Amino acid sequence: MSSRQFTLADGAKIPALGLGTWQLDGSKGREAIVHALKCGYRMLDCAFSYGNQDLVAEAIEQSGVSREDLFIVDKLANTWHSAAEDCLDRTLAALKTDTLDLWLMHWPSPLNHHGNHPKCPTLPDGTVDFEKDWNYVKTWQTMIEIQNRRPEVKGLGVANFGIKELEAISFTGVLPLVNQVELHPSLNQEKLHKYCKEKGIQLVAYSPLGSTGSALLLDPDLQVIAEKNNATVAQCLLSWGVAKGWPVIPRSSSPDRLEQNLNILELSVEDIDDISRIGKASPKRYVTAPWHTFEEIV
Template sequence: MTKTVSFANGGEIPVIGFGTWQITGQTCVDAVRAALRSDYRHVDTATMYGNEAEVGAAWQDSGLPRDDVFLTTKLPPRLAGEARRTLEQSLRSLGTDHVDLWLIHWPPGGADASAALWAEFIKTRDAGLTRYIGVSNYSPAQIDLLVRTGGEAPVLNQIPFGPNDWDAELVNAHVERGVVVEGYSGFKRTDLRAPALVAAARAHGVTVRQVVVRWHVQHDVVVIPKSKTPGRIAANIDVDGFALTADEMAAIDALGS
């Protein structure tokens, strides 16, 4: 059973998802199929990725019930004035009547624009087109603005994140606001040759990438590793057989200092 992280409103999200940025066409279909076969139950896409139809085809081909697959997509701010129409197109592409999580991909220009878009997100959530709403690439201050103007916080903020980005104050700022942190580009943003990672991988007989994923999991930070290779896709989620020690976690955290 995939570990989940709880939202402040009582929902939950699988802590490990499959990222699909820059994967398109049949390659995307094959990669998502491989991920679902490897027990991923959370797939991340976005309108701007241009692969929602491929993601939808892959999960439908899997035979898994809709409720077993947590689907995330995102709205680019340039389409802020057409938010509901864009989500409805995403749903058609994905082949579903709702997504589990819909994110503002990055803040639109201006405080008023952000507040107005968040109000639209709340309306689409209340209409049942998405179960949860969140943001991406927002600062804690920008999240506070949404709360002041919209009356509620996003359930999640997806931000660039990996061991080299570790910032306890930033993570705690999200925790204090009841916002789950989800990290993207964890491998790309990490020095995979760092001695702390290499030592932990050697100690547990796993890959450095598995250590990076496990580090996210132990911090309760949602992680969405991406790969096109079935073997690596399977390995990236196979992190239940070991746990990083407190000393190993501290040494990896120190990469962000």
């Protein structure tokens, strides 16, 4: 399974399964990443704002897997939109790598670089402190300009973009190679997927299991499909995503579950349709943030 890939608009190949590294911290987090690499994961989904790039670098070194065999994704943090190149340099240094396979804008939400908090600065009234005289279109133009000068950035992408934001940057003539969004049967992103497919933008599914405390993992109808396939609900959710046409980046800190998640099944068309139907009956967004620009899903 680990060899399965999707092809991006520039011809680059992206693995169909990667490891999410959000909240993988401390020695347990590092050991999880080492284990994942040793058992076959080749894509790492990282971010400056996860605060664990040093740990990811240590894990890569410890795993013995060479850089050329990895696909590394990292993201420009919200409070660094107006200092994007500085964020890139710090990212490359912390990850101890010369290149990023993909550099994504983490959110279309520039926040005050000199605010009162490194991730979520606030104004005296408690509301989010957005960067003044800045916007995500300017950030995208900056990222394009940086990529034109810096061979370290192999590909550009975005995350948490809706159709509105994708339309707003389209005049630049450079479309993101990927748009990484929350994507699972309860948030199937049908309209966005159709739009991205037409434009040649590859969706990537974050929180493909529904993130921490997901109700999807306990869904009785999904459990029936899992039993029928002699598999787990998590395996069915990930296999559903790959069958629908997007890479999935689940996170786990457990060696057993990391191995389990690598095993993508060939689901029948009937099972794929049933999983889609089950999700549609319980629409839910699990991940949100005070700076989000999402439209309501219900």
